[in-house]
Amino acid sequence: MMKQKTSPLRAVAFLALLAGACTMILPFVWMLSTSLKESNLVYTIPPQWIPNPVDWQNYRDVWSAANLLTGIKNSCVITFSVMAFSTLTSSMAAFAFAKLRFPGKNVIFMMLLATMMVPAVVLLVPDFIIYTKLKWIDTLLPMIVPASLCNVNNIFFMRQFMIGLPNGYLDAAKIDGCGYFRAYSRIFLPLCKPAIITNAIMLFMATWNDYLNPLLFTHSESKQTVQVAIAMLNSHYEQQTDIPMVMAASMIAILPVLILFITCQKYFTDSLALTGIKG
Missing domain, CATH: 1.10.3720.10 (MetI-like)
Structure with a gap:
């Protein structure tokens, strides 16, 4: 069977939906990342998406x-x-x-x-x-x-x-x-x-x-x-x-x-x- 070619319009629609999904997911990811950081690492530039070190103490305190x-x-x-x-x-x-x-x-x-x-x-x-x-x-x-x-x-x-x-x-x-x-x-x-x-x-x-x-x-x-x-x-x-x-x-x-x-x-x-x- 021949693979169905993706039309340019469908590709643009997919990319637009993907961008919209990212705008919804990124705040949640940032919230999760921030919850695992130490207080002095929250406002670092450039932003640190993966906490280093990972601090679980916030969930206990x-x-x-x-x-x-x-x-x-x-x-x-x-x-x-x-x-x-x-x-x-x-x-x-x-x-x-x-x-x-x-x-x-x-x-x-x-x-x-x-x-x-x-x-x-x-x-x-x-x-x-x-x-x-x-x-x-x-x-x-x-x-x-x-x-x-x-x-x-x-x-x-x-x-x-x-x-x-x-x-x-x-x-x-x-x-x-x-x-x-x-x-x-x-x-x-x-x-x-x-x-x-x-x-x-x-x-x-x-x-x-x-x-x-x-x-x-x-x-x-x-x-x-x-x-x-x-x-x-x-x-x-x-x-x-x-x-x-x-x-x-x-x-x-x-x-x-x-x-x-x-x-x-x-x-x-x-x-x-x-x-x-x-x-």
Whole structure:
């Protein structure tokens, strides 16, 4: 068989994508490299990409220098709670908007979509007043409850996926005597596995990396999340921040996101492809 020649246009596209990939990878490589350096080697010119010597002490010291363990625990509680409850509520709402018929369905859906255009910063003051009256300040509830109650982005994404599923499944379930909830839980929810996993990845990244809400709504060390704990490393030093230690803490914090994305990448790409085709 003759080898297919690579066209110049395809070669240019490949080089452009490769350059784009490098812009994404290089900051991560630099963070890893810096986390293994001594403090006096961070700003050397020319930059030292391979640390010499390799210093693992930053990964040992960061646990005592920052409130990292408590931050990881609180971030896990918030993230997994949001993932569980938001997946349930969003998938139920998406099923209703995709497969059920009820008065005002399109109007309600458009109103939900309209809320996506409201900047989150605009809601910070009203949110703070509401949480103060509910006595939620300095608890994990402001990060868990609102994010768990029907995330609009997730509803839209899962609705697009469910629209691509045949309506005959619901008709067949009705003939067999299934109610709407049973049809949702036994038929449509298992079929939405790629979309659910994709939503779980996006929810995990957004919740795990959230910095502003925990910073505003919590103030005690026992309620800090991992991102706030890393930011607080800057306040431990009067003159100069220990950059390698901050990078070591950042590497520890980013590992769960990397592991989740790598292990679930297949579902992520499949779900986006199906949603784009059938939306």
